[in-house]
Amino acid sequence: MHFASDNTAPVPPQILEALIEVNHGYAPPYGTEVQMTEVREKIRQVFEAPEAEVFLVPTGTAANAIALACLCPPWATVFCHRNSHVEEDECAAPEFYTGGAKLTLLDGADAKITPEGLERAIAFTARAGVHNVQKGAVSITNATELGAVYTPDDVALICAVAKKAGLPVHMDGSRFANALVTAGCTPAEMTWKAGVDVLSFGGTKNGLMGVEAVVLFNPSKAWEFQLRRKRGGHLFSKHRYLSAQMAAYLDDDLWLKLAERANAAAKRLSDGIAALPDATLLHPTEANAVFAAWPRAGHRVAQDKGAYYYLWPMDQTLEGAGDVLVSARLVCSWCTTDEDVDQFLSAIGG
Template sequence: MYFTSDNAAPVPPEVMAELARANDGFTRGYGADQATAAAQEMLREVLDAPDAVVHLVTTGTAANALALAAFCPPWGAVFCHSHAHVAEDECGAPEFYTHGAKLVLVGGDHGRMDALALGTALLRTGAGGVHGVQRGMLTLTNVTEAGTVYTAAETAELAGLARAQGLPVHLDGARFANAVMATGATPADLTWRAGVDVLSFGGTKNGLMGVEAVVFFDPARAWEFELRRKRGGHLLSKGRYLGAQMVAMLQDGRWRHWAAQANAMAALLAEGLATRGVVLRHPVQANILFVEWPVGTSARLRAGGAMFYDMPATEGQEGARLVTSWATTEADVAAFLRLI
């Protein structure tokens, strides 16, 4: 009953096996190995983007911050949702790696950016000429921090507003696999076909030990990222161990299966909670739930062995965030619901 985060889940045995295979013998360093090359080609196939350039890093923060830095100048504005991960959970890394770009927060219900609000922010930013920050780029998150998803059409609408102003678009896909399975859209439809220029393709939250891919759909923009990755201390010398993890996840469609399992367990948990009168604060569309229940419920659940994070709640209620993973089972969900 471990629902704190999908980061808390163990690594699937297929990943450990692939790491063991990659560990056999000697190979070139800094990502010039066969495992990394295989992972890059597999991601291009998944995204139906044969010309895309793929680079691997160890953390989502590095993937997001370095991707933003490759597109946005220090005097630029990065438009993001008010509760985006880059705004609330990366300790200023986007501002640091862009050397000072300003995050402009855009509202929207249930973690999704409102198109009208984005349009207004785009018009207002840069209106003061040299005295204010200039429009820089847009970043979206799919799955959002509220556990909701953007459809391909919703992504295209927001990206279209940015591109109309000549701005590039980044997609934080730490849980991109979950978004793909939740929407039923193709990875290409959720990214480059919708106007996304650079994607942070998550691996860690979908079962891997620690690897994220940064995908540039325009190869011309990738070289600066390589320089920034090295300068920022995120070029891993033994890159084969990153490549091997990504290969293990992408082989045989495992990335889809693992994400589908996490989503299915969240849906099962949401259904059970709703029938027990628990309030769901956002639509449950992927593998994250935000709930409110009566005071005392959290202590009872933890006494029974459940793990989760507390969240703000309305008066007289307790709030919690519950996250399922590839390793969550129906037995875990049933046990949690019995405690409720």
């Protein structure tokens, strides 16, 4: 019963087989291998973006931070939700890689910024000219850190506000596949057709050993990204091992199939919790994460039986009255089984 994070899941066999296959013989380094050419062309096809530039990095932090560094100068700010991934989980990497750019934090239900909130924040920024931080870029997390999904219409409304102010838009898609499966749209509709300039296309949280793609729909930033990737220490010499993972991920829509499994498990879990007495869902379950609260006694039983998940927020305790509601975050992965979910529901339901 592992629900702490999709990061804790194993690697699908298709990915391991691809790594074994690519390990034969010699190959050019630094992304010049044939596998990277295949990855680039496949992503261009998937996103219906023949001019897009595609680069691989080993971590989501690198993908987000280097991408934002290409969009936002040191004297400007990135507009994002206060519960966005770049704010909560990157240890100030965006500020570091941009050379000191600020993050302007916005509110909104379920960690989704609103067009109105973004418009107000933009209008408030740089009112005193040189004395203020300047308007830099917009970043949205899809799926959000609270399990919600921006639809293509949501994305388009945010991008319209950004474009009116002359700002580029970055999408943090560490769980992009999960969001896409829920939205039921094409990758292009979720991104550049809605106005997104740069996508961090996640792989690690959806099963890969460790690789993310940065998709630049505006290729004018391609050379700058390459330089920043090298300078930041994220250009792999044995790059074929990144490319092989991403190629296998894209082959036969494996990336979507993995996300569908994770999302289906989360829905089963969410529906089961909602049906329990004295339990409540805290946010909509629109991807592969469930945020819920149930009596402390149920938490104790589940953890005694080996359930692994995080109390959310983490400063809560299992000591105290058993009937008090305690909240938690539960994340499903590509290999979460119905049995895992049902055992967990049985444990917390008493």
